[in-house]
Amino acid sequence: GQNIDQPTEMTATEGAIVQINCTYQTSGFNGLFWYQQHAGEAPTFLSYNVLDGLEEKGRFSSFLSRSKGYSYLLLKELQMKDSASYLCAVTRRWGYSTLTFGKGTMLLVSP
Amino acid sequence: EAGVTQFPSHSVIEKGQTVTLRCDPISGHDNLYWYRRVMGKEIKFLLHFVKESKQDESGMPNNRFLAERTGGTYSTLKVQPAELEDSGVYFCASSQEMGSSYNEQFFGPGTRLTVL
Numbered sequence: 001g002q003n004i005d006q007p008t009e010m011t012a013t014e015g016a017i018v019q020i021n022c023t024y025q026t027s028g029f030n031g032l033f034w035y036q037q038h039a040g041e042a043p044t045f046l047s048y049n050v051l052d053g054l055e056e057k058g059r060f061s062s063f064l065s066r067s068k069g070y071s072y073l074l075l076k077e078l079q080m081k082d083s084a085s086y087l088c089a090v091t092r093r094w095g096y097s098t099l100t101f102g103k104g105t106m107l108l109v110s111p
Numbered sequence: 112e113a114g115v116t117q118f119p120s121h122s123v124i125e126k127g128q129t130v131t132l133r134c135d136p137i138s139g140h141d142n143l144y145w146y147r148r149v150m151g152k153e154i155k156f157l158l159h160f161v162k163e164s165k166q167d168e169s170g171m172p173n174n175r176f177l178a179e180r181t182g183g184t185y186s187t188l189k190v191q192p193a194e195l196e197d198s199g200v201y202f203c204a205s206s207q208e209m210g211s212s213y214n215e216q217f218f219g220p221g222t223r224l225t226v227l
Contacts, residue, residue, distance in 0.1 A: 033215075040220070042115070042202070042218040042221065043154075043218045044218070045215050045217070048215065087154070091214075097206065097214035098156050099154075099204075101146075103153040104154075
C-alpha cells in the first residue's frame, strides 16, 4: 500500500518562511507533486520532483530525497494569499500519473 | 484557454436518488481523471480515461458508480442509487497525452455532493 504523511495545520507570519514536510512510503515511486488549494477552488499545480534535490520556482521551492521518502515545500516571503491547503501527492507509474494524495496541510498566514 | 469545468458546483439529493456529475476537460487533453474527497479524508483516485477508454477504474467504490466519456470529450459520473457515504467533493482533472516528462494534471473546482 501507500502512505503519505504531512502535518494537518501550520501557522506563519506574513513575510516569514515556512517549510511543509511530506513523507511517503510507496512502491514504484515515479515522482512527487505539490498542489495548492484555496477553499472551494481547484487544486493548482506548484511543483514536481522526480530526482533528488531542490527545485526553485520564485518564492516556492520543493525538495526531494528518494532514499528517505521525504519532500518539503518551502514558501518564502509569505503573503496573506498563501493561506491555503498544500497537498503532497505521489505518482507510481510512468505516464499514467495517477495521483495518490496526502490529507493536505492547511497553512494560515497571519499579519 | 479554458480550464477544466465541472457541473454542477453543488448538488443536494436524498438517499436513493440518482445524480450525474459532468466534467469538461481542457480541449485536446486525452487523459481525464475522477477523484473524490470525503470529509476529513484525503483526495482519492476513482478512475482514469484515455480518450474514450477506461484505463484504470480500480478506485471506483462499487457498481453504483458509472463513468462514461462519450467521444473522448466530456465525461459524466453517475451515482445510482446514492447513499449517505457518497457525500463529498468530486474532482475532475485532465492532462495531455502520455510521453511528456511528467504528466501535470489540471483540476476542476469540484462538485460538492451532499446526500441526505
